[in-house]
Amino acid sequence: MNWVKSFLCFSIVLLLGTARLGLAADDTIKVGILHSLSGTMAISETTLKDVMLLLIEEQNKKGGLLGKKLEAVVVDPASDWPLFAEKAMQLLTQDKVAAVFGCWTSVSRKSVLPVFEEHNGLLFYPVQYEGQESSKNVIYTGAAPNQQSIPAIDYLLNDLGVKRFYLAGTDYVFPRTSNKIIEAYLISKGVAQQDIIVNYTPFSHSDWQSIVSEIKRFGGEGKKAAVVSTINGDANVPFYKELANQGVTADAIPVMAFSVGEEELSGIDTAPLVGHLAAWNYFQSVENPANEEFIKSWHAFIKDEKRVTNDPMEAHFIGFNLWVKAVEKAGVTDVDEVLKALVGLETPNLTGGTAKLLPNHHLTKPVLIGEIQSDGQFQVVWETEKEVEGDAWSDYLPESADLIADWTDPVNCGNYNEKTKTCGGAEAAAAQ
Numbered sequence: 001m002n003w004v005k006s007f008l009c010f011s012i013v014l015l016l017g018t019a020r021l022g023l024a025a026d027d028t029i030k031v032g033i034l035h036s037l038s039g040t041m042a043i044s045e046t047t048l049k050d051v052m053l054l055l056i057e058e059q060n061k062k063g064g065l066l067g068k069k070l071e072a073v074v075v076d077p078a079s080d081w082p083l084f085a086e087k088a089m090q091l092l093t094q095d096k097v098a099a100v101f102g103c104w105t106s107v108s109r110k111s112v113l114p115v116f117e118e119h120n121g122l123l124f125y126p127v128q129y130e131g132q133e134s135s136k137n138v139i140y141t142g143a144a145p146n147q148q149s150i151p152a153i154d155y156l157l158n159d160l161g162v163k164r165f166y167l168a169g170t171d172y173v174f175p176r177t178s179n180k181i182i183e184a185y186l187i188s189k190g191v192a193q194q195d196i197i198v199n200y201t202p203f204s205h206s207d208w209q210s211i212v213s214e215i216k217r218f219g220g221e222g223k224k225a226a227v228v229s230t231i232n233g234d235a236n237v238p239f240y241k242e243l244a245n246q247g248v249t250a251d252a253i254p255v256m257a258f259s260v261g262e263e264e265l266s267g268i269d270t271a272p273l274v275g276h277l278a279a280w281n282y283f284q285s286v287e288n289p290a291n292e293e294f295i296k297s298w299h300a301f302i303k304d305e306k307r308v309t310n311d312p313m314e315a316h317f318i319g320f321n322l323w324v325k326a327v328e329k330a331g332v333t334d335v336d337e338v339l340k341a342l343v344g345l346e347t348p349n350l351t352g353g354t355a356k357l358l359p360n361h362h363l364t365k366p367v368l369i370g371e372i373q374s375d376g377q378f379q380v381v382w383e384t385e386k387e388v389e390g391d392a393w394s395d396y397l398p399e400s401a402d403l404i405a406d407w408t409d410p411v412n413c414g415n416y417n418e419k420t421k422t423c424g425g426a427e428a429a430a431a432q
Contacts, residue, residue: 028071029064029333031056032091034102034112034123039079040204040233044312045104047263048126049074051313052101054301055320065327073097079203079233081111088112092121098333099124099323101316105232106130106173113138122335124323126315128258128280130177134392134405134414137335139342140362141319141355142312143281144390145181149228151367152256152279153185155382156226160254164195164225166215168239171200175230178258182228184396195223205235208242216246219253227255236264240273250275250371262308265376276372281351281365282314283378288352308376318355318363321347343408353387360405360414362390 033052035045056070064070073095077084084103091097092115099122103109106129116123116137128143156162165186169175179198186196197218199211219225231239236259243255255276262284265273284295294317299305326341327333346356349365356364364387370378393403393415405414413423 027068029066029068030071030073030095030097032088032095032097032100032102033072033074034077034084034087034091034100036079036104036108037074037076040235041079041104041108043234043237043267044232044259044263047307047310048101048104048312048316050302051298051309051316052320054298055317057301058297059320059324065324066331066333077108081105081107084108084111085115088115088121088123089119092116092119098122098327099335099338101126101319103127104312106177109138110173120335122323122338124316124319126312126319128311130174130181131392131394132177132397132400134360134362134407136339136361136407136414138361139319139322139357140390140392141315141322143365143367144362144392145178145394146391147281147365147367147388148258148279149178149182150185150396151384151388152258152277152369153182153189153228155277155279155369156228156254156256157189157191159382160226161224162226162254163191163223164218164221165191165197166218166225166227167196167198167230168211168215168227169198169200169230170205170232170235171202172232174232174259175200178230179228181394181396184394188396201231201235203233203235205231206238208239209246212239212242212246212248215253216248219248225253227253229255229257230259231257232259236260237268240265240268240276243276244269244272250277256369261310261312262376262378263310265372266306266308268376270372270376271374273372274374277369277381278372278378279367279369280311280378281367282311282349283368283370283380284309285370285373285377285379286351286368288350290348290352291350294350314350318347318349322355322357339407355387358389359408359411360390360392361407362392362405364389 035049056072075087077087101124104127123138126141128148131144167179257278326338329341330337346354349355367384368380369382370380392405393400402417402419403415416423
């Protein structure tokens with residue numbers, strides 16, 4: 001009978017051990033981090049992984065969430081768009097994360113979107129984008145076009161007197177759709193078609209000599225010209241270097257960038273670039289106590305006083321805080337319950353105002369335009385008087401002018417046609 005007793009004791013120990021493992025697993029809430037840590041977009045996305053680790057660490061110091069510790073699950077989709085979908089699938093089905101914070105380019109977001117919708121995941125997307133989309137499973141914490149590109153064009157037209165526009169972009173969804181909206185808007189403002197040039201280059205494009213020469217010629221034909229840049233990733237480094245090499249100054253031909261912030265400028269000699277512009281919803285140089293505390297925490301966490309902050313980092317800051325509030329309000333991490341709790345929630349932003357999540361899953365955001373300074377920071381030269389509500393669907397394209405997004409009852413639709421009172425069908429066409 002001794003073997004029976006031994007077997008029973010072993011079984012009890014095994015069961016207790018298994019219970020402890022289960023309890024340990026249940027004692028954490030997993031948070032997915034889906035950012036490129038290698039490849040062309042690593043220059044922009046690595047810092048977003050880092051700031052998420054900071055936010056999770058700070059929340060755990062406060063006692064975690066719902067009495068549990070948060071556990072970061074970091075994956076590297078390596079700037080490979082199909083790999084984004086594979087890694088998203090892993091996070092949702094294998095790692096069982098409660099929410100994912102990730103993506104930069106719109107092509108990466110488009111890649112993962114079917115995965116999040118099929119498996120009812122929750123993605124917080126922190127980067128400005130082209131609009132023309134609203135998914136139940138995505139919280140868009142970056143800017144919609146009416147919170148970045150349209151105000152930036154107004155600034156060029158009204159404040160700088162620009163008459164000609166060279167639209168330079170990386171060849172993928174965000175630049176192409178953004179420039180389609182910008183072209184329509186410019187023409188509505190009386191800009192002639194011959195005064196608009198659109199040019200696309202591949203990711204990681206490095207030979208900018210002929211393009212910058214074309215920009216110089218375009219700007220030297222008697223009308224004030226500007227470059228509107230939707231160039232993404234590490235291609236920005238040789239682009240700005242070539243501008244300096246050919247003496248393209250902000251006084252002569254200003255560049256207004258939508259995808260260049262403090263992080264992208266940190267490896268460039270910015271002295272020749274002083275005065276060139278960027279439109280964002282946050283700059284590190286903004287002075288207020290909340291931003292000062294955030295920068296202090298960031299430097300202490302990253303152990304490098306030279307590491308900068310930027311707009312998508314603030315978007316993750318806002319998105320993470322909204323998610324924490326929603327989980328606390330819902331009392332669970334269940335995606336459907338959290339989504340119900342999210343709409344209407346508010347949290348401080350880092351510019352001294354308030355971010356509110358709207359029924360279309362976009363935020364209220366201030367719009368800032370900054371000039372590059374010699375130290376790689378931006379001096380704010382223009383800003384909106386108050387936060388602007390993000391609009392998922394552009395009013396300047398006929399195929400989306402009648403569309404709204406509203407994920408609350410009774411509409412509960414991401415592309416609702418206010419004229420026909422119907423949902424769906426127009427999103428794919430409007431995104432072409």
